[in-house]
Amino acid sequence: MKEKTESDNENLADAFKRGVDYSKRFRAFKEEVREEKNWGLRVRVTAILLTLVVGAIVGLVALSLLSAVEFFNNFWKPKIVTDFAQVEFSWNIYLGISLLVSALIAGQLLKLISDGRPRGPADLILSAQRNEPPEIKNGFLSATVAMISLSGGSSVGMFGPLMHFGGCFSYFVKKNIKLVTKLPLEVILGSGAAAAIAAVFSAPIGAAIFAHEAIIRRFGSFGAGPVIAAAFSAHWVALLLMGEATLFNITTSPEINIRTLFIAMGVGFLSAIISIIYINSVTYMPKLAKRVNIPLSFKPLIPAFFLFLISPIFPALLGHGLWTVDLALAGQFSLTFLILLILLKIFSTSFCIGFGFFGGVFAPALFLGVLVGGVVDLTLVSLDYGSSNFGILGAASCIGAVIGAPLAAVVIVFELTGSYEWSVLAMVSVVTSQQFTRAYAGRSLFDRQLSLRGIKLSDDHK
Incomplete structure (x- = not known):
């Protein structure tokens, strides 16, 4: 009898939880419908213009950070060994200093981030899917940790932190410009992320698709215009500053058979x-x-x-x-x-x-x-x-x-x-x-x- 009562209580608790979840989704749906009524031509045109500006700024910052990383990398950049026969057992003192200094600075910055966990694309995805603001301070600090680590020689990448930075920066604009507050948060975050990827990867179309596929995860009723605009302007800035540059130096094409x-x-x-x-x-x-x-x-x-x-x-x-x-x-x-x-x-x-x-x-x-x-x-x-x-x-x-x-x-x-x-x-x-x-x-x-x-x-x- 006692076991049956406990089972009934668990079922009631599960039912209550499902009811609460359904209520939240329904309220969110009503709010989205209400917001859509305010997405007139003025809001849409303003969104395109502002994301063009935001995309250009994010692209400029991303390229600046990458240039800074490359500048510091040149102090210790090694000759790549392609076989064991080329190995010379000598350690680069400049590399050692770079790794030591960057690791110490990264460690101090980690203490400034809430719970010591650097933020990244996973947190941006969560913000977009939950319609919750990203942690701007933690986001900017995390991007700084990543750039310092990479400058010193850490065996990591740069695109993810820059993408997260782009999303946080776009949200910062959303908070401070009135008309942009009417835009869906996921579009704001996706636009910033797409701009960062377009600038550093020279692939604006892929960047826009990535933002929808990995971060926004749908093509909403507001449309893809702001994301495309941000990716375009970031890529345009990259072309002006860096010229035509491709990651892969491939001039031949295979047969399809x-x-x-x-x-x-x-x-x-x-x-x-x-x-x-x-x-x-x-x-x-x-x-x-x-x-x-x-x-x-x-x-x-x-x-x-x-x-x-x-x-x-x-x-x-x-x-x-x-x-x-x-x-x-x-x-x-x-x-x-x-x-x-x-x-x-x-x-x-x-x-x-x-x-x-x-x-x-x-x-x-x-x-x-x-x-x-x-x-x-x-x-x-x-x-x-x-x-x-x-x-x-x-x-x-x-x-x-x-x-x-x-x-x-x-x-x-x-x-x-x-x-x-x-x-x-x-x-x-x-x-x-x-x-x-x-x-x-x-x-x-x-x-x-x-x-x-x-x-x-x-x-x-x-």
């Missing part, structure tokens, strides 16, 4: 394995860091020391790693060295992020994907099948799986290569990778981070 389609599927499958390991590693490392009984401000010193220790053998692991991309695409690495780099990159990026030597996960995913494609290329060469720069497919597959934006990944391939053939093959590899990754690691690395914090987004669970 049964052989290349199967190779693309193989690249997608291998990318899925690496992406699953990468996602699990990055999300596990913060748990390990919590068990280490060291003050928060000193934790970044641990991965900094590790990177300095291995720098003579694996200098490619330092910084964002994009210096290595062209070498891998050109087949300059030995097969054994490539495999070791893949495994060590997963560990070093996870180690740095988990212990507060903070940065993004986008560039490391790109790095891993290109190296996976390099492994496939070298294997094909050894089997006398020829080679065709399949690193571009690995990059698209890993990026699409890690950030949860497969369509954006395919479009970015087209923008960076201008090749219809590469884009078609990217569709095959990205879809293959996405199915396995989604089954074993979730929608994206960001969603997994939220899930481990006990947060389930509505579009990914019943």
Whole structure:
């Protein structure tokens, strides 16, 4: 009888919770309908004009931060080793100083962030989906930590922190300009994120699609205009300041036939394995860091020391790693060295992020994907099948799986290569990778981070 009563109480509690959730959703729906009535032509035109300005500012700031990172990287930038025969056991004193100073500064900044956890794209996604304001102070501090860490040589990326910064800056504008307060929060956040990606990646179309696919996660009734405008203006600023620049130096296009389609599927499958390991590693490392009984401000010193220790053998692991991309695409690495780099990159990026030597996960995913494609290329060469720069497919597959934006990944391939053939093959590899990754690691690395914090987004669970 007592067990039945407890069961009835649990059922009543569940029913009450569902009722409260339904009531909240209904009120949110009514509020959205009410706001839509105020989205007249004046508001829409103002939104386009303001997002053009915001996109240009975000693009300018993003490029400035990247230039600053490159400036400091030039003090310690190493010669990339492509084989064990090239290894010289000598440590760069300037690299050691850079790692030490940046780790110490990052540690002090971590103390200023609420709960010591740097904010990133996962928090921006949560704000957009929950219609909750982002933490501007924590967001700006997190971007600063990322840029300092990356300047010193941390094995992390830059796109994620810049994207989060763009979203926070856009919300800052929303708070201070009256007409913009009528715009949906998700559109504001998505516009800032798209601008940052468009500026640094030279892919405005892919950036706009990414914002809708990964952050906004729908095409709402307000339309995609503000996001597209922000991405366009940021890209335009990048063209004015940097000129035409592409991440991949690829001038050839593959044939589309049964052989290349199967190779693309193989690249997608291998990318899925690496992406699953990468996602699990990055999300596990913060748990390990919590068990280490060291003050928060000193934790970044641990991965900094590790990177300095291995720098003579694996200098490619330092910084964002994009210096290595062209070498891998050109087949300059030995097969054994490539495999070791893949495994060590997963560990070093996870180690740095988990212990507060903070940065993004986008560039490391790109790095891993290109190296996976390099492994496939070298294997094909050894089997006398020829080679065709399949690193571009690995990059698209890993990026699409890690950030949860497969369509954006395919479009970015087209923008960076201008090749219809590469884009078609990217569709095959990205879809293959996405199915396995989604089954074993979730929608994206960001969603997994939220899930481990006990947060389930509505579009990914019943």
